[in-house]
Structure formats: structure tokens, C-alpha cells
Amino acid sequence: MRLKLTIAYDGRPFAGYATQPNGNTVQDRLEAALAEVVKEPIRVHHAGRTDAGVHALGQVVHFDAPETSSMNPFNYLPALNSKLPSTIRVMDCEETAPDFHARFSAKEKTYQYRLSLAPVLPPLDAGLAWHLPRQLDPVTLEEALALYLGEHDFRNLCAKRGNETADTDYCRTISRSDFETTPDGYLLTFVGNGFLYKMVRMLTGSAVQASQGRLRLDEVSDLLDDTNSEGRKPPLCAPADGLTLLQVSY
Template identity: 45%
Template sequence: MSRIRLTVAYDGSSFKGWQSQPEGNTIQDNIEAALLKVSGEALRITGSGRTDTGVHAIGQVAHFDVPESSSMNAGEWNRALNVNLPPTIRIIKASMVEDDFHARFGAKEKTYRYEIDIGPVLNPLRVSRAWHHPEKINCEILRRACSVYIGEHDFASFAANRKDGKDINTVRTINSIEVAECSDGLTITFCGNGFLYKMVRLLVGAAVRVAEEREEISWLEGMLESPGTAKCQYCATGEGLYLVEVIY
């Protein structure tokens, strides 16, 4: 049996996140439905991680195992899947990989980008693609606030609770954070070895709170020094978040 790696891009606006749900309409559900149409078999895909409702991706990675009955090469799978997917989900690349490649457990680093539109009026072309935040944000304070997150920390205060009841390790390493100003707003790019449920959105929400001068940087430092004692309550919207790249 052969294994295929997929690089997937999607506009998450109309989907209920990545992971399959009983009510359907997730990215995984749509790709698996396309696989069924192409192969005639119920094939499962494994993604590098979950993205939430409304979150977008430029470089999500997934894999699936090709049934032995198939003679299609990676390029043929790529084209066939795109024919059977909605236009807001695209397979950017399909490639044959070793049988031990694992999209989730093999990931070494992920890059997420968060986009904030600070204009007084949101451009209609940015609807569902950026967090509209017309209130004043001090960019220098934002950079200093984000720098607090860099390094290995227990991010329990910046993780939402999933409802599966599982205990998870909340220690993660953020390798770099870049805050960039552009004509219509700000982008914050996070690179790290992994991210918890809603972690990037909570980090952004808290840093913006400081950059609005409503909280001090010491407030962020306190949540990192006493992880989980207090939970961050400021979660940025999902529509501004993009999974950009997964490194193996």
C-alpha cells in the first residue's frame, strides 16, 4: 500500500473546522467524500492538526493510504480530488511518500499567520479573512508583548478546554514571532513546535489587549509564570487565522 501526502489550502469561512464532525461540513469530511468518489472506497485522511471553525489554511498537510486496487499516480490523485472538491478547498500538491510518513506525528514546526484589519471601515474583500479591529493598537507595545511568548513555556493559560476530557501536555516552544505593518493592517506570524487548541487566537487577543494599553505586559508574564491559574479570556476571532506551513 502506498501513502500520499497532500498540501491543502482552504477558505475556512463556510466550514466547521478541519476535523470530521457528526453533522459534516468540515474540511476532512469534504476531502474524504472526494476520495470516496474517486476511489469507490471509504478512505481516511490524517491531518497535521485541527483548525477551528472559520480558520483558513495555505499549507495544511495531510496523508492517506492508496488502496492496492488503484493504479493512479500522485498527479492523477491531485487532479481527481480537485474536480470533486468545492472551489474553496484545493489540493495544492500531492506526492508519494514513505509508508512511515505521518502528517501529525512527524510535524516538527508549524507557522501560523494572524491578520488584523485596523481601518475604520472593513474592505468587503477582507470580510471573513481578517479580524476587523479599528481601535488604536500601539505596534511597538504589541511587539514587546509578543516577545514575552518566545521560548519554551507552559501555555495552559492560553489554551481553551476541549470537550474530549483528555489531559494534555501544555508545554510548547515558540521559536519566533514577527509583527509586520501593512497598508490595511497588521500581521502577526508565529513559528513553533506546536500549538494548543485556540492558542494562537488567545495569544493574539491577549497581546492586543496590552497594545490597547488596557493591560500591562506583566499580566502576560504572570499567566506564563503561573500557568493555568488564570485563563486568558480574550480570544481573537477565527477568521483572521491562517495555517501557513508545516515543516517535517
């Protein structure tokens, strides 16, 4: 039986989602909790790898319950939550099709990025927003974000993992890239069919730089679809703090 979990986590205490040798990742904690519940090691597959400090409200993972297990899907939620730290929660658990894959079946992902312009960042927001020391121009922010819409080669707006080849596909389609005003700043929303490594943070960094007059809109535009990126200075990568994986759609 294949199970689909929706999980939420506070990214602050963890070294990212994906498993690491030191073990302090969301995946390590989740697999340890699952092993305790089903009494055997289980590999969990995720929709989106999130970096250290990045939060999630709707990360999706799947795994195959052991054939010997008679546990009802409904019971995984309280069982796992009782083993997990309170900064990781299983929000939903359901049985899914045997060919469902958290990553490969995903159609779209939604990320949000929070900018705070509060004079002093309140302690409870520490690690949950990018604290910007000076105002930005919302009209330019909107224009910069709109440049990302549609299908583009985003090779200049992502970081390299080191395993890229000549065939690596940097094309992604962004269907939403805008913001709403909040009491202390702005909340950016990005929806796309996929996002490259650190791409949301670089989309955010470049749009913020444009909105602060540090980058012209045509310079942001030039970053897109330029497959000859030799010698190009990488754009500003916004800190992990403000980023949340909100939802994965199937």
C-alpha cells in the same frame, strides 16, 4: 502507497477542518472526494485541526492509497480538485515514506493572524481579518509577542477540549512570534513545535489587549508558566476570521 497532500481552504463556508456529525467540514468534503476518486472509503490524517472560520494555505494530510489502486500520485491532484468545492483545493500531492504521519512527523507549524485597522473593512476582507476599531501601539505589540518566545507552559493561553488529564502536557516551544506592517494593519506570524487548542487566537488576543493598554505586559507574562491557574480569568480569544495555517514543516 502513502500519499502526502498539501491543501488550502477558505475557512468561511466550513464548520472547521475536523469531521463533525453535520458533515460540513473540510475533512468530510476531502474524504467524500477521495472516496469518489478511489471508489472506497479512505480515512485522511491531518497535521493541524483548524476551527470553524480558520483558513489554511498549507494544511498537510496523509492517507494510504488502496493497494488495488494503480493511480499515479500525480493524478490525484486534478481528480480531487474536480470533486471538491472551489473553496478547498489540493495544491500539491506526492508519495511519501510509509512511516510519514501528517501530525506526528511535523516539526514546526506556522500560523499567521491578520489585523485590519481600515476605517471600514472592505467586503472582500470580511471573514479574513480581525477588524479592530482602534489603533494599537506597535512597540507594545512587539514586546508582548516577544514574551511568548521559547519553551513555556501555555495552559493559561489555550481553551480546554474537555479531555484533559493531570498528565496533559501544555508545554510548547515558540521559535517565532512577531509581526509585519501591512497597508491596512498588521500581520502576526507564529512558528512553534505545536499549538494547543485556540492558543494562537489567545496569544493574539492577549498581545492585542496589551498593545491597546487593556492588559499590562507583566499581566501577559504572568499567564505563562503558571501551573496553578485556579480562578484565573481566561484571556481574550481573537476571532477565527484572521487566522491562517500557513505551513507545516517536516
